[in-house]
Amino acid sequence: MMIRTLLLLFALVCACSALHLSDNDSVQDELHFRSWMTKHSKVYSTDEYHKRLQIFTDNKRKIDKHNEGNHSFSMALNHFSDMTFAEFRNTFLWTEPQNCSATKGNYMRSNKPWPDAIDWRKKGNYVTDVKNQRSCGSCWAFSTTGCLESAVAISTQKLVPLSEQQLVDCAQDFSNHGCNGGLPSQAFEYIWYSKGLMTETDYPYKAVEGSCQYNPQKAAAIVKDVMNITEYQEMDMVDSVATHNPVSFAFEVTSDFMHYRQGVYTSTECHNTTDKVNHAVLAVGYGRDNAIPYWIVKNSWSSSWGIEGYFLIELGKNMCGLAACSSFPVV
Ligand SMILES: *[C@@H]1O[C@H](CO)[C@@H](O)[C@H](O)[C@H]1NC(C)=O
Ligand SMILES: *[C@@H]1O[C@H](CO)[C@@H](O)[C@H](O)[C@H]1NC(C)=O
Ligand SMILES: *[C@@H]1O[C@H](CO)[C@@H](O)[C@H](O)[C@H]1NC(C)=O
Ligand SMILES: *[C@@H]1O[C@H](CO)[C@@H](O)[C@H](O)[C@H]1NC(C)=O
Ligand SMILES: *[C@@H]1O[C@H](CO)[C@@H](O)[C@H](O)[C@H]1NC(C)=O
Numbered sequence: 001m002m003i004r005t006l007l008l009l010f011a012l013v014c015a016c017s018a019l020h021l022s023d024n025d026s027v028q029d030e031l032h033f034r035s036w037m038t039k040h041s042k043v044y045s046t047d048e049y050h051k052r053l054q055i056f057t058d059n060k061r062k063i064d065k066h067n068e069g070n071h072s073f074s075m076a077l078n079h080f081s082d083m084t085f086a087e088f089r090n091t092f093l094w095t096e097p098q099n100c101s102a103t104k105g106n107y108m109r110s111n112k113p114w115p116d117a118i119d120w121r122k123k124g125n126y127v128t129d130v131k132n133q134r135s136c137g138s139c140w141a142f143s144t145t146g147c148l149e150s151a152v153a154i155s156t157q158k159l160v161p162l163s164e165q166q167l168v169d170c171a172q173d174f175s176n177h178g179c180n181g182g183l184p185s186q187a188f189e190y191i192w193y194s195k196g197l198m199t200e201t202d203y204p205y206k207a208v209e210g211s212c213q214y215n216p217q218k219a220a221a222i223v224k225d226v227m228n229i230t231e232y233q234e235m236d237m238v239d240s241v242a243t244h245n246p247v248s249f250a251f252e253v254t255s256d257f258m259h260y261r262q263g264v265y266t267s268t269e270c271h272n273t274t275d276k277v278n279h280a281v282l283a284v285g286y287g288r289d290n291a292i293p294y295w296i297v298k299n300s301w302s303s304s305w306g307i308e309g310y311f312l313i314e315l316g317k318n319m320c321g322l323a324a325c326s327s328f329p330v331v
């Protein structure tokens with residue numbers, strides 16, 4: 001604690017002396033950075049301070065430039081703003097392709113009508129609060145619990161947060177890799193096979209992989225079958241969300257997504273194929289903004305990211321490969 005305090009003082013002294021030497025623009029940058037540091041309780045060593053200031057400033061310029069343009073979504077600083085996209089990718093995204101392909105899924109489209117818009121958050125108590133995967137590539141586990149929590153709640157009217165940590169620790173035999181990636185479809189297979197998933201309370205999240213502590217007697221949710229939606233059949237995803245429940249999907253996160261703030265995300269930077277997707281999330285509804293149809297998506301980067309933890313992404317174009325591998329459990 002003593003050392004940290006000293007380092008902080010040292011960083012501030014250095015930073016203050018640097019202030020006098022800087023030109024006007026960099027003074028503004030540094031002031032922005034300091035207030036951002038305070039807001040996000042960040043502390044750095046002196047070397048780190050200068051490195052992070054530079055990265056923060058680069059990010060801020062990109063954000064300001066984007067927001068001056070005519071885009072369907074805006075960007076903002078957030079808790080990731082002192083990271084380069086390369087660092088961000090290594091910490092939060094899959095760095096290797098997953099076996100994400102259901103060239104022929106088993107989901108059959110219903111004949112039921114689709115509402116023009118649907119938001120499962122508003123239809124009842126069906127969606128748990130946005131969670132935070134922290135520094136662990138476990139998005140797939142959060143997409144899985146989110147989907148199962150909602151499917152169970154829609155079927156039983158009871159909403160119970162479920163355990164990501166059980167998936168991180170125990171689902172390796174189904175090609176899941178703890179903090180290094182996995183897939184919701186494979187995680188649903190694991191839950192089906194192991195006959196249950198425990199609650200968040202009974203098996204809390206630690207953001208690191210540990211030994212499996214699954215106790216079948218404490219299983220709180222089961223999976224009876226897994227529905228894989230055929231690759232690139234985005235309208236089957238719409239059918240699933242319209243007539244069943246929220247749906248897990250994966251897409252490719254590129255640098256323009258890291259600072260998403262609000263609006264309908266579209267990108268020319270991302271790819272649209274199964275081998276490129278690197279992040280799993282949960283579609284909890286869809287709607288339309290002026291002419292642009294969009295998905296309403298729950299992310300796992302805390303409620304301080306995006307729109308209270310959610311984002312909108314264009315629907316109907318397999319944007320960023322979002323229709324490459326989607327699935328949901330039958331409960
Ligand atoms: C420094 O920059 C700000 C805004 O960029 C400007 O309003 C201010 O007048 C400048 N001050 C000096 C001393 O150049
Ligand atoms: C902004 O983009 C929208 C949609 O692409 C377009 O309809 C509009 O004309 C653009 N506005 C300007 C000022 O370029
Ligand atoms: C993909 O599947 C193969 C064969 O089942 C397996 O060996 C490999 O580890 C899987 N890849 C990933 C990233 O899980
Ligand atoms: C669904 O996907 C999972 C994992 O990707 C796979 O193990 C399973 O066999 C698939 N189910 C069907 C019915 O195709
Ligand atoms: C991916 O995008 C390209 C270019 O827009 C398009 O031609 C192709 O059909 C898309 N592929 C898929 C699987 O969506």
